[in-house]
Amino acid sequence: MTLPGPRTLALALAFVAAYVLLDWLSYVQPVLKLGITPWNPQAGLALALLLARGAGWGWIVALAALASELVVRDNPAGLPVLAASSAVIALGYTAAAVFLRPRLAGPISNPVQATWLVGTAMAATLLVAAGYAIVYLAANLLPAQAVVPGIARYWVGDLNGVITVVPLFALLPMWRAGLGAIRRRALEVAAQALATMGILWLVVAFPADEVRFFYPLFVPVIWIALRWGVPGAALATLGMQAGLVVTVEDRLDFLPFVDIQFLMLTLGTTALLLGAVVSERRRALERVAAQEAEQRALLATAPDAVLSLDAGGRVVSANPAALRMFAAGGGALEALPAGQLLPGLELVAREGRSSLSASRLDGTRFPVDIAWAGLDSPAAARHIVIVRDATERHAAQARLRERDTALARSMRFAVAGELASALTHELNQPITALVSYLQAAQILAEPIQDADERLPGTLEKAAREAMRASDVMRRLRDFYSGGAPRTGPVDLAEAIEGVRAAFAERVRRDGISLELDLPAGLPPACCDRIQLEMVLHNLLGNACEAAAAQPPDLRRVRLSAQPSGDGLRIEVDDSGPGIAEEVAPRLFEPFLTTKPDGMGLGLAISRSLLQAQSADLALAPSRLGGACFAVQLPIRCG
Numbered sequence: 001m002t003l004p005g006p007r008t009l010a011l012a013l014a015f016v017a018a019y020v021l022l023d024w025l026s027y028v029q030p031v032l033k034l035g036i037t038p039w040n041p042q043a044g045l046a047l048a049l050l051l052a053r054g055a056g057w058g059w060i061v062a063l064a065a066l067a068s069e070l071v072v073r074d075n076p077a078g079l080p081v082l083a084a085s086s087a088v089i090a091l092g093y094t095a096a097a098v099f100l101r102p103r104l105a106g107p108i109s110n111p112v113q114a115t116w117l118v119g120t121a122m123a124a125t126l127l128v129a130a131g132y133a134i135v136y137l138a139a140n141l142l143p144a145q146a147v148v149p150g151i152a153r154y155w156v157g158d159l160n161g162v163i164t165v166v167p168l169f170a171l172l173p174m175w176r177a178g179l180g181a182i183r184r185r186a187l188e189v190a191a192q193a194l195a196t197m198g199i200l201w202l203v204v205a206f207p208a209d210e211v212r213f214f215y216p217l218f219v220p221v222i223w224i225a226l227r228w229g230v231p232g233a234a235l236a237t238l239g240m241q242a243g244l245v246v247t248v249e250d251r252l253d254f255l256p257f258v259d260i261q262f263l264m265l266t267l268g269t270t271a272l273l274l275g276a277v278v279s280e281r282r283r284a285l286e287r288v289a290a291q292e293a294e295q296r297a298l299l300a301t302a303p304d305a306v307l308s309l310d311a312g313g314r315v316v317s318a319n320p321a322a323l324r325m326f327a328a329g330g331g332a333l334e335a336l337p338a339g340q341l342l343p344g345l346e347l348v349a350r351e352g353r354s355s356l357s358a359s360r361l362d363g364t365r366f367p368v369d370i371a372w373a374g375l376d377s378p379a380a381a382r383h384i385v386i387v388r389d390a391t392e393r394h395a396a397q398a399r400l401r402e403r404d405t406a407l408a409r410s411m412r413f414a415v416a417g418e419l420a421s422a423l424t425h426e427l428n429q430p431i432t433a434l435v436s437y438l439q440a441a442q443i444l445a446e447p448i449q450d451a452d453e454r455l456p457g458t459l460e461k462a463a464r465e466a467m468r469a470s471d472v473m474r475r476l477r478d479f480y481s482g483g484a485p486r487t488g489p490v491d492l493a494e495a496i497e498g499v500r501a502a503f504a505e506r507v508r509r510d511g512i513s514l515e516l517d518l519p520a521g522l523p524p525a526c527c528d529r530i531q532l533e534m535v536l537h538n539l540l541g542n543a544c545e546a547a548a549a550q551p552p553d554l555r556r557v558r559l560s561a562q563p564s565g566d567g568l569r570i571e572v573d574d575s576g577p578g579i580a581e582e583v584a585p586r587l588f589e590p591f592l593t594t595k596p597d598g599m600g601l602g603l604a605i606s607r608s609l610l611q612a613q614s615a616d617l618a619l620a621p622s623r624l625g626g627a628c629f630a631v632q633l634p635i636r637c638g
Ligand code: ADP
Pocket: 538, 542, 543, 546, 574, 576, 577, 578, 579, 580, 583, 587, 592, 593, 594, 595, 597, 598, 599, 600, 601, 602, 603, 604, 626, 627
């Protein structure tokens, strides 16, 4: 068992002292020396402590109750009876605290919490009162006929104590804010205090023997509860109760104090519930005001135009972005039909999102994307339309399309070139042989006397045609090889970003995680930008295809660039199955493919394009477990 710390000990001692003091202060009109008094704020203190600290403090409450019995009350009962009655008090309030704790986190701020407190307090105080009376009855210290009035008196006393003290205690952590508010509204507080004291004084100064003369006390309490919510209600009822206790002994002897306390109970409960409603309303209003301020700030800073439309489709309000977008030259949008700004809106509105051609006040048109939402508020049917200027997006898409088309065209050209070069290489030998054979045949045919006179001419024509075929092939190859590449400084980050953008959709669709590793400050490479993009396009296409063959969470492709030797090196790495064994030895040869619809030209073309500009393409060790292709580029041109 750990010993309690000094702070815990100090709190326990302070609680016991406060409990005894409160009991002593409110010790009026006890029943038969048994200490059954009609106002017990110490009960509220006990419940407040248990609510704040938990059921573990139940035994401190029992100790405080016992001390109080011994110190305050000149109780004729022996120690066992006093111990039993103290245990009843501690048990009752501990049970109430266990039940209430999850329902009352922090100060009471709404009627539901107030009702939980009042309801639970009613049950708990009744149980404690009954238990207390039974203990004394059993000890023969309370006559049977005094049991019911005793319970009633004890019950109302404890309940009054709980209802006034518990809400105040929960507010203790906010005392600074409370003091600030009182200082700000000092005049009002003074008026309310004066009114309360004045009415209390009237009630006491002109004694009448009927409770109804106490009803005016409701007026200041309700006034305070309405203005200050729960804190005001709790303070006002506490003030009333304390005031009555102070004045009761010598002035109100004509009325049983317990009757007044029943009235005070009604007053306290009413004020608490009313205060809770007011507090809740105030918080709701604060929330709404905060939300409105947030929305205003949001609308003011939103880059998109936000139009609020009435049920008839007219603009009710427009944010600054809307004014900039539609009324660039100044002018108001309010009360304009939305269809004038967004022709065709009524046709697409129900679909939620759409693209339209919008019209500015000066009649110029521009493309927009819109999102539409209906607000079915009870006050008025409204629509909210969010409009985003799509000019830039359309332009970017067009740029991307153009670039794709240019790349595809260059690629087709390169494919044809590679094809021509491969065919030239393959057919050159047989054609040369053919020409030699034909020339030999010409020589062999010459001495033949009775040969057809057309034979030499035919053989010569055949040789010429064969040479022409070879020539055509060579010219085709030269044409498609496209001359020398146009090299210049190329920013790798830009080139890589361009290729990444072209693959963005595919990467998203196939669920591939594409990592970029581009250190800042890389010098520009010296190469033909279009051809480099073609190569990267090819490599990234292969890498995505390879990665997509893996299970979804293993699909990774990594594009990186770094200085290497006296140049730069771009790597395209993937987590695919790696290079198949049968293609590995001849990977860069044309027409080598493992794909059913592949041409086997991509790598061959890429390598010859790069080699024509003092760059190179090679296979490198993969970090992602698949294939990694490395492009080595020079930095210096020429
Ligand atoms: P294609 O893609 O038309 O087959 P390529 O020249 O681009 O032509 O590729 C040739 C072959 O190299 C492919 O068929 C494939 O077997 C292999 N290959 C290329 N890139 C990769 C890669 N990233 N992972 C695995 N194999 C690859």
